[in-house]
Amino acid sequence: MRVTRVERVEAVARGEDGRWIPLAFDLEATLAGDVSSEHGMVVNLTDVKKQLRERVVERLSGRRLDGSDADAPELPTAEKLAQGIWDLLGGKLADRPLVRIRLVAARSPIVTWTGEEMRVTRSYEFSAAHRLHAESLSDTENVRVFGKCNNPAGHGHNYVLEVTLAGRTGHAGELLPADVFDRIVESEVVGRWDHKHLNEDLPEFAGINPTAEEIARVAWRRLTAPLARAADEAGTGARLARIELHETARNRLEYEGEDE
Numbered sequence: 001m002r003v004t005r006v007e008r009v010e011a012v013a014r015g016e017d018g019r020w021i022p023l024a025f026d027l028e029a030t031l032a033g034d035v036s037s038e039h040g041m042v043v044n045l046t047d048v049k050k051q052l053r054e055r056v057v058e059r060l061s062g063r064r065l066d067g068s069d070a071d072a073p074e075l076p077t078a079e080k081l082a083q084g085i086w087d088l089l090g091g092k093l094a095d096r097p098l099v100r101i102r103l104v105a106a107r108s109p110i111v112t113w114t115g116e117e118m119r120v121t122r123s124y125e126f127s128a129a130h131r132l133h134a135e136s137l138s139d140t141e142n143v144r145v146f147g148k149c150n151n152p153a154g155h156g157h158n159y160v161l162e163v164t165l166a167g168r169t170g171h172a173g174e175l176l177p178a179d180v181f182d183r184i185v186e187s188e189v190v191g192r193w194d195h196k197h198l199n200e201d202l203p204e205f206a207g208i209n210p211t212a213e214e215i216a217r218v219a220w221r222r223l224t225a226p227l228a229r230a231a232d233e234a235g236t237g238a239r240l241a242r243i244e245l246h247e248t249a250r251n252r253l254e255y256e257g258e259d260e
C-alpha cells in the first residue's frame, strides 16, 4: 500500500526580472510498505511528518535555491527541486522506500496589493468534531433545525481556515513574518482545536452552539489581539481583516468581524 504525506514548503525563487519572489508549494511525499498486522498501519505518519519537516521543510524554508545561499542546496528548477528533495531524504522515509515526490503549487499564501493596502492570506487545516444543538430549542425542534448534525455523539469535519491580515508592510517588506503568523494561528486556533470535540473539550465553546458561523467568530476573537500585538512588534500595525472558514468543500463563509 502507498501512503502520502503533504507538507508546505515556502522557499524563494528568482523571477524573470531578477528579483526574488516567494516560491510556495505543497510537497507530496509517497512511500510504499506492507500494512502491519500489529498496528494496522503501513507507517506511523507522525514519524513521516517529523522526518519531512527536519530534513526538507526546515532546510529549504525561506532559502534562495539558486546556489547563492551557502546554507541551502542549489535546486534552481522545479525538476531539480524534486530530485533534490528525494536526495535530502536518501530515497527513504521512515525506513520505507520513497515511491515519488510531487510538487504542487500551493494555494497559500495569497498576497493582494491594491496600490494602497497590502493583504496576506494564509490557509490552515484542522479536523474537529461538534454537535449542533441549541439549548433554547426542544429536542424535536433541534432535530428539525439541525437534522443529522444534531446526532448526540457528534460528527466531524475537515475544516479549512483562511486568515487575512491587512495593512502596510514594514522595513522587512512584509506584514508579519510567516513563522510568527503561523505560530499564532497554530497556538490560538488550529493546533488547539485539531482532533478535539469543540462542544466537549474547549472552554471557548462553553454555552456556544458551534455552527460554522460561531466557529468563525470564536476564531476571530482569539486571533485579533495576538496578531495585532505581533504586527505592532514587527512595526507594521497590520490587523486581522478577514476569516474564511470552509466546513465542507461546498459550504464556506466569510467574516470580517462585522458584529464584534
Ligand SMILES: [Zn+2]
Pocket: 130, 149, 155, 156, 157
Ligand atoms: Zn457539522
